[in-house]
Amino acid sequence: MSDIVLSLRGVRKSYGASEIIRGVDLDLRAGERHALIGPNGAGKSTLFHLISGNTAPSAGEIVFGGQRIDGWSPQRIARAGLARSFQITNIFPKLTVFENIRLAVLRRHHLQYAFWRVLDRATAVREDTERLLERVRLQAYATSLAGEMTYSAQRSLELAMTLACDPQVVLLDEPMAGMSSEETAYTAELIRETTAGRALLIVEHDMSVVFDLGERVSVLVYGELIATGTPDEIRAHAGVREAYLGEEVAA
């Protein structure tokens, strides 16, 4: 179907004798917010590593924008429009917030506008950086050192850097980990706003976030997807309740 931007077919990953991902089929629709959940060790991070090119599948196909991307480098996948934000913050702590975002913007401009006059390019880079600062509501912190920001503000910064390449697909790996409930609510809203019009695949443990933010939810258990559906379908799914969520889903 043409509204599918990312498609996994029969994806498997083994480390030595242990098969961690055991034949995953998953479709991400254009513009949808899709949450991936599952118990600890189910293979969620591994699946993200496979999609973002950090490791290659042992078998199966990953198709993005009509092209097979399994086996591509992470850089090539990112350039093609699939951006991933990591659990581990990858900002530069000694640079300001503005400089961090500008670095991410520069990466894109160098690729796309190499033919521009230098001055035009500098203006475009500054404007894009300012726009991103505003979108993640960090204008007041433009000159603050990234490493001195609160954890939650650092995640906002990281979101801006992920969006700098204007990706069609965004992968977020536990963006609310370690946050208070206020920070979580704030960040969920920010993610909703800034990823509008893009496909989002998010790994998250906080079930209230998952069921609020996710338009569809997929459940991974021991390397296999046992269900994909709307939050209501997932809440009502007997296999999901039994295998993983239990009482939490009924609440």
Ligand SMILES: Nc1ncnc2c1ncn2[C@@H]1O[C@H](COP(=O)(O)OP(=O)(O)OP(=O)(O)O)[C@@H](O)[C@H]1O
């Ligand atoms: N490079 C590796 N070599 C061997 N085993 C690995 C490797 N990476 C992950 N694993 C194993 O794969 C399994 C799945 O790990 P993964 O981190 O993908 O799970 P997860 O669902 O993201 O878990 P969590 O929710 O705790 O983050 C674990 O048993 C882990 O030990």
